[in-house]
Structure formats: C-alpha cells, structure tokens
Amino acid sequence: NAGVTQTPKFQVLKTGQSMTLQCAQDMNHEYMSWYRQDPGMGLRLIHYSVGAGITDQGEVPNGYNVSRSTTEDFPLRLLSAAPSQTSVYFCATARQGGNTIYFGEGSWLTVV
Amino acid sequence: AQSVSQHNHHVILSEAASLELGCNYSYGGTVNLFWYVQYPGQHLQLLLKYFSGDPLVKGIKGFEAEFIKSKFSFNLRKPSVQWSDTAEYFCAGGSFKTIFGAGTRLFVKA
Secondary structure, three states, rough: OEEEEOOOOOOEEEEOOOOOEEEEEOOOOOOOOEEEOOOOOOEEEEEEEEEEEEEOOOOOOOOOOOOOOOOOOOOOOEOOOOHHHHHHEEEEOOOOOOOOOEOOEEEEEEEE | OOOEEOOOOEEEEEEEOOEOOEEEEEOOOOOOOEEEEEOOOOOEEEHHHHHHHOOEEEHHHEEEEEEEEEHOOOEEEOOOOOOHHHHEEEEEOOOOOOOEEOOOOEEOOO
C-alpha cells in the first residue's frame, strides 16, 4: 500500500471531542474515499471525492465531514465523537479510469 | 441503489476441501467487481477483479471467480483450501464509489 498514508494509526477519544483523520497520497489519483469497517458489516463508504474541490456522501456520512482542497489530501473530520463511531477507518484512492483501489493501512479509533 | 451482498457470514472447512463463496451485486452501468481478502490483523489485499472479457477470472493464491451476468453473481472459488486461507473475504463492486459486501469469515481446520 505504498503511496496512501493514514494518520494516526491509533486514537482514543472521549465522547464529544472532535478530531481529524489524515489521508495523504502521492500517486496523483483523482479518486479518494473513506470507509469504516465494523464486524459483520464489511466496509461502508462514508464520503468520497472524484477530484480536488469535489466531495460527495457515501452510505454512512452522518457525523463526518470531509474536504478536498488538494489532490493529495482528503482529511476526515469527526465533529463530535460518539461511541458508535468506534471503528477502523480506511482511506482509499483510485486513478480515474483505472481498475485498482489502493487502501491505507487503517486507523483504529475508539470513542469512550 | 447500488448494493453488494454476500451469502455466508461464516464458513468452516477442512484443509483440501473446495471453496465457493457467493456474491451478488445490484447496480447498473459498468460492472467492476472485486474480491478482497483480509488476514487477521492486516489490511485488505486484492485477490482478483473483473471489468470485461473472459468471465472466468483468475487471481492470486489459486483463487478464481466467475462473473455470471444473468445471475448478477460473482462467486469466488478455490479447488483446495489451506489452513493459511483462514481470513475474511469481501466482495465489492463499483469504480470510485466502491461498495463492499458484509464479508465472509472463512476458517480452515488443519
């Protein structure tokens, strides 16, 4: 997964706190997306972007905010963390017209 | 609405048994289908993908999948599983907006 970097890898938050998960890629891919992975539910798409300045909602967008000011970065913001947001978060990128998704290594988030 | 469903949540097999994991998709437009594997404690790895052409797709580690358009299916197969195939398997469909199935946990008994 060289090329997609997620930080932090682990984070513990208190309910109500806000934080940002960072995702950076150096492959010049147009498409970037955020997923959360929960047991028995697979990966669910939170938000995605088809290019700088363009974002859209996925399957489970509530409680999350994104922006895409540059091609390289696609941060995911938790506005007011809730225990239901305890999950593993994956950032993914893809080239327009390409056929392979590249995943980051994941960010483990616990909200207490 | 775009969706991907996997038939089994848990599968237990003995070594050397044959494997088939079911996947059905529901969306229009270009068909892009994938199978990913996630070993315990690791991130997702691409097993194989289908975009067009030969509906029988061969992937890594001896896996293959067959795209059957009339059944909206993309089942994953392996003739003889090994203990090291114990993992969670995800079917996915779409392009930049890729949707994943809920996953199937495979446990292979040695």
